[in-house]
Every structure is written in C-alpha cells, then in structure tokens.
Amino acid sequence: MSTNEIAGTANVIGSKKRLPPEVSILGVLIGIAIVFEILGWIFVGDSFLANKQRLSIIILQVSVIGIIAVGVTQVIITAGVDLSSGSVVGLAAMVAASLAQTSANPRAVYPALTDMSPIWAILAGLGVGLLAGMVNGSLIARTKIPPFIATLGMMVSARGLAKWYTLGQPVALLDDSFTWFGKSFNILGFPLPLPVIVFLLVAVIFHIALTYTRYGKFTYAIGANPQAARVSGINIGSHLVKVYAIAGLLSGLAGVMTAARAASGQPGMGVAYELDAIAAAVIGGTSLSGGVGRITGTVIGTIILGVLTSGFTFLKVGAYYQEIIKGMIIVAAVIIDQHRQNKRKKA
C-alpha cells in the first residue's frame, strides 16, 4: 500500500453552473399542464389551457392558499411548521366581516359599527392574524415546545374562537366597499381578481425579504443550523417570533380576502387550508428539515395545486378521486425532496 502524504493537497473543486431549484418544479408544472391538455383533447375534446377564464380561476382558487403558503414557507425554512393558518383564516374572516357589515342588517354583530370604512375591517383581520402568530412564536421561543404542538393548540383554539365569536352564526350583508377586495378586474382583456394580485404582491415582497434582507439571511441560518446561528450572534427567540408573526399576519390577510370574496364571514372558513399551504411549500422545494426553500418555488407549488384541482374538474374526475390523487402527489413531492437532500449530503 502506498504511503502518500496527502497533507497539504486540498481538494480542488470544479466549478459547476447551478440552475435555480425552481427550474425542476417549473418543469413539473408544465408537464402536468401538458398532460391535462392532451387528456383534454382525448376525453373532453377541448383545450385545457386555451381558456382565459380557466387560467384566471386556477390562480384565483389558490390565491388564498398562496398567501398563507408564503408565510408557511418562511416558518418551514426555520425548521418549524404552522398548523394554525386555516383556523386563523376563519377567525380573521369572522372578525373582519363583523366590522364590515351594512346598517341594512338588522342583526349586525356590532350595530353601532356598521357602514364603516373597510380599512377598519381589514386592519382588524390583519391584527387578529398578527396576534395569533405572535402567540405562536412566543410560545415556541419561550417555552421551547415544538412548533407542531404550539400551532396545533392555536389551530384548535382559534377555530373555537371563530365559532364562539357569533356563537356559530355566519356574518352576512357586508358593505360593498369591503367585498370590492374580492372582485375581479379586467386588465388587458384578462380577468384578474384582486386576491390574485394580492397573492403575487405578497410573494414578491417576501421573496425580496428572504433573498436580500438580514431578516431573510437569519431565517435560513436558523433553519440550517440553530446552534451555529446562536453562536453567530443571532437571537433565535426574537427572530422566530417575527417569522411566526408574519405567517399569522398573512393568514389574517387570507382571512380578510376570503370574507371579501364570499361577502360573508363563516366560522368554518379556511378548514384544512394549512395543509394545502404546507403542501404547496413542500411541492415547491421547501425542506421540512429547514434551511431550504424559496418563495418562487412555493408560488409554483401553489399553482400546481390549482392546476391539479382545475384539471381534474375539467376532466370531470370525481371529487373523491381528486383528493386521493392529490394526496399521492404531495407524498411523491416529499419523497423527491428527501432524495434531493440525500444527494446534496453525498455531494
């Protein structure tokens, strides 16, 4: 055997051009769309994609999920999870709706607070979300209980609050100035609903925040290696409160949009949205073990969920089958994600 002294000869690493990880997810999205297009011509005799209305609806359907997913992505990057998003949507929708009622409603929740500027309803909805998120974050930072448990508690309690708020009654007859936020606009002949615009705006803002700000750098650092982050001087507790507060705020925003679109507040709004949001993030390449994930991926993941729902409906696949297949696709995405990570570790 040779006794070569390998000391001193550090390995020289070849330069590799790296494609952004979203490229592969985008490929999946395009692939799914093409499959639906082909199946459409075969089984329905119609084009899946060449339909402005449908394209618009695809995104509209998932824009609320998308807004939540942007927050959830950030939480997952810190190696956490937020199960409370759906319940917070319900609670925020109820609170916002209760402050957006018209005086035409003889049984308004707050008869003295009708016909107000929609700004109050929106602020109240956002405030509820922010508060819930801060409670989540503080619980996790202070008591060190797992995020799963802290947000599970919030999920149950917030849903309870949403029901207790009006003792289970829906909140109806909302002011037009409020429901305007759920409407569509024609932009260059393309029907663009406001929730979609809000979703994309939120995505752009937090893409920038994650990529170019200290907040973003610290978010990745905490997820990648909390001990190293702490030794690097990052205050993990206070940063986690921020991340969960943002996730809560975005759930609140999603609640406001939901109430505006439905022109009512119902305590059952947003049930299981957290799961769709987590699925969107994970399909988009966010790693549940933290440190990895991008908003662009999450946006594509969200659209994939929309395309799946819309495509199945277009192909007249029964609702039950849709759910079965959707579940399998989510699991497949996580399997691929793990595979990707293992490859990264071996590299």
Add this chain to the structure above:
Amino acid sequence: MNGTGTMEAAPAGGAAMDAGYLLEVENVRKEFPGVVALDNVQLRLKRGSVHALMGENGAGKSTLMKIVAGIYTPDSGSFKLRGDDIKLRGPLDALEHGIAMIHQELNLMAPMTVAENIWIRREPLTRLGFVDHGEMRRKTAELFRRLNIDIDPDVKVGTLSVASRQMVEIAKAVSYESDVLIMDEPTSALTEREVDHLFTIIRALRAQGKGIIYITHKMNELFEIADEFSVFRDGKYIATKASTEVTRDDIIRMMVGREITQMFPKEEVPIGGVVLSVKGLALKGVFSDVSFDVRAGEILGIAGLVGSGRSNIAETVFGVTPADAGTIDLFGKRVRIDSPSTAMKHGLAFLTEDRKETGCFLLLDIQENTQMAVLQSGYVKSGFVKQKHLAKDSVEISQALRVKTPDMAEPIINLSGGNQQKVLIARWLLTKPKILILDEPTRGIDVGAKAEIHRLISKLAGEGVAVIMISSEMPEVLGMSDRIMVVHEGRVTGFLDRAEASQVKIMELASH
C-alpha cells in the same frame, strides 16, 4: 482457517489457543478527507488481559476503536479475530463476532426497562410470539449475578445513575458472549467507589478469558487495571509494553514523543494592557473559580483534557452558556455577557470546537457562511443586506486566508475540513474582533492549512488582537502561546509561561 495462525500463537489446540491473541490488527490505515487518522498501526489483544490505549487527543485511539468495533472500515490492513481473517461489515456484525463497544455516550433507551434494553432485538418469546417478560427477567437476573451487579431488571434505565447505566451497558455487552470488550474512558463520570466496582467487574471478566481494550487518559488507572498498553501518537503506533515494566514518565515521553521544534512560530509582538479579565467565573457542575487575564497582542493557550471544562469556559465567556457566578471585565469595564450577541457587541469572536454542530451552515454556500456573524453589526442598511460590498470584502478575506474554492456560491459542504475552518475564521475576522477565542482551531485539518492558520493567528496577535486558544495538541499550545492556562476537572490547575512550559509540565497539571 486455523492454518493462518501467527508466529507467536501456538498451532491449533484448546489450551494453547487461550494463551494466544484474541485480536490482531496490523498495518491498519485510515484516511479522512484531508487527514491521515491512522498510519499503519497495530494492536494485539491477548485473551484474559486488559489492554490500555494511551495517547494524546487526536492520536488515533478512537478511530482505531471504531475500526475494531466495525463502525469504520479501514482503508487497508489485516484484521484477525481468534486467528481468523475477518472483515467487519458494521457494528452489528462486530457484535455478532463477539466484539462489543461500550460507548462513552451511552446508547441505552431511557424509557425502557433494564431487561428490555439488554435483550433488545433478542427478546425471548413465548410460543405465541409475545415477549416473554418472565424469561427476560430471569435471564437478566442471572447475568447480573454472574457480574455481581445489583440492579433491578425491571426499573426504567432513565431512573438509573450514570454508573449503573454503564453497568447495564457492560452486562449487555457480556450478554452477547463477547470476547472483546472495548471501553472508552469508562470512568470519566464515575465516583471512586463506582470505579472500584467497575474494576472488580473488569477483573472478573478478565478471569473469564475476555480481552478488554481500555481507553483512558488517567495514568493511575493504567497501573491499577491494565496488563499491557499501546501508545499512539499522531495516528502512528509507537509501542506496546507491559504496564509493570514502565514508569509514568516513560509513558508521558512515549505519548509526547517529538522534540518541540519551531513548528508553530509565534512572532514576538509587543503585548499591551489587559483587555479581558475574568474573575471567579463558575458554571454549576461544570467549572468553578476560573480567573484569568488576557492582554492585547497576547495568545493565551488553554490546555486540558477533553471534558476538563476548557471549552465550557470559552462558551461561558462568549455568552453561549451564561455564568452562574463570577465577573467579566472588558477593557476595564464590568460587563454582563448573557448571549453571544452581547459578547459580539463587546468585540469578542468565538470559533467553536465543532465545525459541523456549531460552526457551519452546511446547507448554505460559502458566501452565506462567511457573512452570517457580521450581519449582526454591519453591511445592512434599513434591513437590506449590502450584498455587493459584503461580497467584495468576503472574497478579499477568503483570498487572504487562501480558501480553496472556485466561487463563493459553492455549498460549504463541498469543501475540505481545513477550508471549512478557514471560512469560519473568515466569518469572525469580518467582525473585526478585539478578542478572538479559538477552540481547537486546527482540529482535523491537514498540515499545510494548519501552518497557514497558525501564521494567521500570529499575525492577528501582532495587530493587537487578544487571542485565547484552546487546543488538545501540545505542540500547538506550546508553540503558539505566550502563556498557558491548564484546566483539570473544571478547575484552573496552573499557569505556565512560554519559557517554562513543557509537555511534561502540562501533562502533570492536566491529569493526576
């Protein structure tokens, strides 16, 4: 394959074999990226003997043990068990061959009972396929009787003391009918009485013809329990001797070996005033009454064995584990350091011991890894990172440190250990520290990178940075430090000036 007996071993035959070697490992070589951990070492373990492994930290003892226990596969070399050539496929395979390792960090499942822990995977079953708890209890009690261990088989392991858990581990190893038992510093957490009990058990095992490999740093244990010992140094085998034919000084000389040359040149620089003054620092159960000063331009070496509390002292000074008692004065002002970010505000920097656990963000790239600490205090304008400016300075500092990488967007996981270490040093240099604490700055990295890091530390001291350097490598401590503080079992046992310091003096202060 009895024909392949060794020269020493008598040809096949019951009684004669018993006197032969149980385990023969020869010409074993093991490389890790960037380091040769073992360079053609050997180990021969006799039946019915206790064989101690001695050597400084990083001498290769643990690597060798992991090879014997099947955790690592050697790159080359021969491995004979009871005279037969074998190749271990993993720890489980080793266990089935009768080689059991009692780990320093115990591998028991706390919520399960003692008996369940011992017979895990081999639970006695009833005819219906259920676990036969009665039989399991009986077998455990019998095992304990043989070993003279007094523990209830039905209690949960989590309720036992460390010493009792260790007994359970040993019993478990014996239950596999193992012939080779490996104990890695088994007494590090035991009281004197518990050590006596352990030694009684070890002697009983020896009398039963088992071979015991015993890693220790404690000289007195060597003379008390070991029949033979082998010394390793820098991954090389030095010698095997009977413990009756040597003195303590002989062993230290064998462990230390090389003459101290100017391998680690520390430049003579003017030493300024006291910048950090620590008095009566204590962390409950870890260390107490630690006091020392460090001056600008000075390198204070901290020597001591692993587990002596030296790293804990550094962590406390940096606020990772805030102190329970004592004071810290920085630049003449009393400060309370309750978190790393407070420490950083006062100009401290801390390169941690464990690159993977507390250093690198393995998922992130070199640039992100380099900039993470400085973002706390600079290169940020209204929340946005001044990435261009930061990238320029990061590249500059990486080049100065000779980080070998084609570009800063390379994931840090792809770098060698030495280069990762340089990136972490770059991380702290970007913060322009006034006091730099380095915990094992050159652990596990190759000679070339080592020299570069030493040159750099020396240069920083020359610029007036106060350096505290913890190291297990004696030559490094001796060559780099202006003064050396020696720590033993959570107490400072002495200071040595550069002129008077020697390996023997440090060893004397660091052990007993």
